[in-house]
Amino acid sequence: MKNDDGVSTIAYQGVEGSYSSLAVAEYDPKAERIGYPTFDAVVAAVQNDEATHAFLPIENSTAGRVADLHHLLPKSGLTVIAEYFLPIRHALIALKGASLKDVKHVYSHREALSQCTNTLRALNIEPVPYGDTAKAVSFVSETGNEAYAALASTYAAELHDTVHIVQENLQDADDNVTRFLVLTKDPATKPLNGDCITSLVYDVLDKPAALYESLGSFAKHGVNIIKLES
Structure with missing residues (x-):
């Protein structure tokens, strides 16, 4: 609506x-x-x-x-x-007064944690999956435990008076x-204006070369495939 x-x-x-x-x-x-x-x-x-x-x-x-x-x-x-x-730029968010050396566990969505695997390992901080990045900040704010931190956006930190950003840009890749x-x-x-991308989901028979044969139709009609997942 x-x-x-x-x-x-x-x-x-x-x-x-x-x-x-x-x-x-x-x-x-x-x-x-x-x-x-x-x-x-x-x-x-x-x-x-x-x-x-x-x-x-x-x-x-x-x-x-x-x-x-x-x-x-x-x-x-x-x-x-x-x-x-x-x-995506991940920030380490902890209670005000807590420093990087105080943080032992970081809570965040599993996707966010997976994007910071190497950085968290180097900092010796244990990743703990949580349902949502922003909700993880709320959780840390409510616990009062300086050993807990959240991995989220800087904006999520700005929504709480009891936390601060310990470190920015924890993502493993700059891009x-x-x-x-x-x-x-x-x-x-x-x-629809300009060039458009079409996404398709389809099934093929469970036999050798079935996927190969299906892709031939795209080549025959001059359709460029930019990504394929099977």
């Missing part, structure tokens, strides 16, 4: 301060943002007309594809209408980027 001003409503996974919320704000500053706890809930929000668009991370340049979405999206009935790339997809029930809601 759209609000009374006709502004799009975009559903994303997470809460304010998460990387998804930052990406949505950059993609469409005028949109109304609504956070949901899971990817399934985001898709359901669009299916049930609670939101006009779903905004979901599909892959990261360091950690690879988000496997859960590759299983969810083909059955969702939604159409991809755009993509958005967000540079760490997450690719997001924008999906909707009605692809006609956004006109």
Whole structure:
């Protein structure tokens, strides 16, 4: 649905301060943002007309594809209408007064932790999976334990008075980027301008050379394939 001003409503996974919320704000500053706890809930929000668009991370340049979405999206009935790339810069966030030497455990979403594996190992900090990057900051803020830290955006730290940024740019790769997809029930809601990318999901027979033979059709018709996953 759209609000009374006709502004799009975009559903994303997470809460304010998460990387998804930052990406949505950059993609469409005028949109109304609504956070949901899971990817399934985001898709359901669009299916049930609670939101006009779903905004979901599909892959990261360091950690690879988000496997859960590759299983969810083909059955969702939604159409991809755009993509958005967000540079990801992870900050180590701890209680005010805590220093780097105090931090022993870091909480964050498993995808974020996987993007900082080497850095955390070098710092001798134990990674602990948590449901959401921004919620991990809230958790650290509430514990009062200087040995706990969160891995999240600097914006997530700004939302809490009791924490501070111990160190920035913990990601292993300087060019760490997450690719997001924008999906909707009605692809006609956004006109397609310029060159477009088409994504396909299809099955082939379980026999030798089945994939090879299917790809021949693309070559025959002059279609350039920029990425393939099997």
